[in-house]
Amino acid sequence: CSISASDRADCGELASTQDTCEAAGCCWSPLENEDGPWCFYSKGNEPGSCFVFQNSTDTAPFTSDEVDTMKGYFMDNINVEQVGAVVAAPDHDTPGGNYYYHWMRDGALTMRAFQVVTPASDPSYQTTMESYAAWVLGRQAETPVHDGVDVRVEPKFEIPDGTVFDGAWCRPQNDGPGLRAISLITYANSGVPTKDYVTSSLWKAIKADLDWVVGGWDSNTCDLWEEVQSSDFFWNRVTMKKAMIMGAEFAAAMGDDETSATYSTTAASIDSKLDSHWTGSFVAEETNRQKDGAVFVGFNNGFDSSDAKYAPTSVEVASTVNVFNTAFCSEYSINTADTAASVPGVLIGRYPGDTYANGNPWVLTTAALAQLLYRAASYTLENGAPEADALAEFAKGLNVEFPSDVAGIAQTLAAAGDSVMLRLKEHVGEDGGHLDEQIDRNTGAQMSAKDLTWSYAEVLLAMNARDAYIANSA
Numbered sequence: 001c002s003i004s005a006s007d008r009a010d011c012g013e014l015a016s017t018q019d020t021c022e023a024a025g026c027c028w029s030p031l032e033n034e035d036g037p038w039c040f041y042s043k044g045n046e047p048g049s050c051f052v053f054q055n056s057t058d059t060a061p062f063t064s065d066e067v068d069t070m071k072g073y074f075m076d077n078i079n080v081e082q083v084g085a086v087v088a089a090p091d092h093d094t095p096g097g098n099y100y101y102h103w104m105r106d107g108a109l110t111m112r113a114f115q116v117v118t119p120a121s122d123p124s125y126q127t128t129m130e131s132y133a134a135w136v137l138g139r140q141a142e143t144p145v146h147d148g149v150d151v152r153v154e155p156k157f158e159i160p161d162g163t164v165f166d167g168a169w170c171r172p173q174n175d176g177p178g179l180r181a182i183s184l185i186t187y188a189n190s191g192v193p194t195k196d197y198v199t200s201s202l203w204k205a206i207k208a209d210l211d212w213v214v215g216g217w218d219s220n221t222c223d224l225w226e227e228v229q230s231s232d233f234f235w236n237r238v239t240m241k242k243a244m245i246m247g248a249e250f251a252a253a254m255g256d257d258e259t260s261a262t263y264s265t266t267a268a269s270i271d272s273k274l275d276s277h278w279t280g281s282f283v284a285e286e287t288n289r290q291k292d293g294a295v296f297v298g299f300n301n302g303f304d305s306s307d308a309k310y311a312p313t314s315v316e317v318a319s320t321v322n323v324f325n326t327a328f329c330s331e332y333s334i335n336t337a338d339t340a341a342s343v344p345g346v347l348i349g350r351y352p353g354d355t356y357a358n359g360n361p362w363v364l365t366t367a368a369l370a371q372l373l374y375r376a377a378s379y380t381l382e383n384g385a386p387e388a389d390a391l392a393e394f395a396k397g398l399n400v401e402f403p404s405d406v407a408g409i410a411q412t413l414a415a416a417g418d419s420v421m422l423r424l425k426e427h428v429g430e431d432g433g434h435l436d437e438q439i440d441r442n443t444g445a446q447m448s449a450k451d452l453t454w455s456y457a458e459v460l461l462a463m464n465a466r467d468a469y470i471a472n473s474a
Helices: 017-022 065-076 104-117 123-140 176-190 197-216 234-253 255-275 294-302 315-329 333-338 362-381 388-398 406-428 453-471
Strands: 008-010 039-042 079-081
Touching: 065 079, 065 104, 065 453, 079 104, 079 123, 104 123, 104 176, 104 388, 104 453, 123 176, 123 197, 176 197, 176 234, 197 234, 234 294, 234 315, 294 315, 294 362, 315 333, 315 362, 315 388, 333 388, 333 406, 362 406, 362 453, 388 406
Parallel strands: none
Antiparallel strands: 008 039
16 A cells, blocks of 8 residues: 555545545555545556446336336325325335425425326326425425525425424425426426416416525535535536526516526526536535435436536546446445346445445435436437547446447447346345335345335336337337
């Protein structure tokens, strides 16, 4: 470990200590007058990705019947007790306590996913979305119960009465307003609701949330996992920017040009903060928690084609896939065991060093990686081959050699998505379509919150993205 600063490859996080560094199998040697990592590998000896690539997209990882079963369980958690709420999980006894609440973040993401996987012609579409919209309007009208916390950024609400959860929790959670607005704008643009309903109800809810973002986007907030606070999380930045872009266009359609201009200006302000998250090696969630699965979820939920920043085939995304795959490979013994057994793919967790429920892979972050790869496949077909440096990063992270033709590159990226879903199925496939929150880092069994709605949403979105690639490649 006596290595010069210039020959060190970073192995840790900003919060790494000697104990956590050496426990990860890395070298620890502080530097006093030089820039460089204190926790490191020697360059050229960094561990590689344990990703197992299976080069086939002939058979879907989950059958249509299996997808239908999962969607059924997903729908069971929506409009619960017929009040428009989305229950995080119908589980009252998890490592994190009772999950029988409506989390504003989970609910908004769920209702966006519902619209992706449910045709607007479906008989349940309008009723389900308008029940949710009524729930949102009701929560926006709740009386604030915590000093300095606007009700629009409260984390969760009681079911069925919709009152603000009054217990101790990480608050405020500033991603909620933008995420809700994205879901409701999507519904408003679907052509299903009447013009009067859009004007009198949807625009009222959307504008209330987006106006909060205008004033609060740069304020302190809790992270996606409700554990730490900062004003500069990638997840918040990228989803808020998306909400502002959509909001500006929608406000213009509503004839409110002044508000539209305000939203456009806010989007540009948020965008100016996003570049700092690119470290040169990967996109960091935040300086004190850099390698975080929330970034994968953000890539999927925050991308907007109007500027193509962090497009799914960009070097920033490809590099992040490479770095994060490698980080999570060494984090869980189940990944090591699966790779040794030639099980395709990799399992992804929240972040290296996670201790919640002993720190495990999560269903939703694993499925988010698969969705990202399927999106990259479709993006390649639509926009051409990724740049050479992006392909090189994907190749390292996915342990694959890419062909030179566009269709072959797209198929390889889609096969990588299938590989991820096949490893996920290895651990959830015998549970009758039920998806829980986590996968035990040692045994590979599902664990923690039962029937987590967000897990279903991410798996269904991944399979939908796969279907889109298959249709594009036909």
